[in-house]
Amino acid sequence: DTEVTQTPKHLVMGMTNKKSLKCEQHMGHRAMYWYKQKAKKPPELMFVYSYEKLSINESVPSRFSPECPNSSLLNLHLHALQPEDSALYLCASSPDSSSGAFFGQGTRLTVV
Amino acid sequence: GQSLEQPSEVTAVEGAIVQINCTYQTSGFYGLSWYQQHDGGAPTFLSYNGLDGLEETGRFSSFLSRSDSYGYLLLQELQMKDSASYFCAVRGVTGGGNKLTFGTGTQLKVEL
Numbered sequence: 001d002t003e004v005t006q007t008p009k010h011l012v013m014g015m016t017n018k019k020s021l022k023c024e025q026h027m028g029h030r031a032m033y034w035y036k037q038k039a040k041k042p043p044e045l046m047f048v049y050s051y052e053k054l055s056i057n058e059s060v061p062s063r064f065s066p067e068c069p070n071s072s073l074l075n076l077h078l079h080a081l082q083p084e085d086s087a088l089y090l091c092a093s094s095p096d097s098s099s100g101a102f103f104g105q106g107t108r109l110t111v112v
Numbered sequence: 113g114q115s116l117e118q119p120s121e122v123t124a125v126e127g128a129i130v131q132i133n134c135t136y137q138t139s140g141f142y143g144l145s146w147y148q149q150h151d152g153g154a155p156t157f158l159s160y161n162g163l164d165g166l167e168e169t170g171r172f173s174s175f176l177s178r179s180d181s182y183g184y185l186l187l188q189e190l191q192m193k194d195s196a197s198y199f200c201a202v203r204g205v206t207g208g209g210n211k212l213t214f215g216t217g218t219q220l221k222v223e224l
Binding site for chain 1: 142143145146147153154155156157158159160162199201203206207208209210211212213214215216217
């Protein structure tokens with residue numbers, strides 16, 4: 001199983017809504033990531049969890065709140081987002097620091 | 113910090129060989145990886161160079177020279193389906209090698 005699964009694939013939410021993005025991997029990878037990607041731009045790192053602990057937060061606004069319930073799951077809780085937060089949100093995992101990362105198909109988020 | 117520069121666009125004909133370059137400035141990193149992303153899709157891991165030299169994976173090869181702060185992705189026997197965006201990424205030493213930062217990206221167009 002070399003898959004990273006993200007749900008939902010598409011999400012439209014209002015600026016006052018609360019929603020969560022979910023990510024799951026069963027490859028035993030120790031690191032899991034959230035990236036944000038705007039059209040025609042490279043993925044921008046948001047958060048990294050290593051061994052279920054938050055390892056990196058790239059100064060992301062607090063309206064984005066990550067959570068890692070266990071070694072296979074990663075959530076991103078969204079609250080009071082702005083229209084400029086509309087983007088493709090990508091989850092990824094990697095086995096260690098000597099390899100690449102494997103991405104899920106992403107959640108295309110639209111904030112209205 | 114880290115910055116990785118790539119040409120914004122490369123065009124080649126079907127059956128040809130194309131090289132996509134990546135020059136970087138970083139204070140230290142574990143390795144350089146490459147990703148393919150089709151329009152509307154998620155990045156797919158292609159190759160990883162932890163050491164200097166050439167890594168070959170089928171039609172794709174990747175090269176790293178730390179002394180020159182330079183790497184490249186080589187695609188052989190180009191096919192129309194290779195039309196996509198290609199990103200290099202470095203795994204920096206921050207956070208135990210968990211920080212994966214992407215280059216500016218190269219859009220490859222394969223023509224008949």
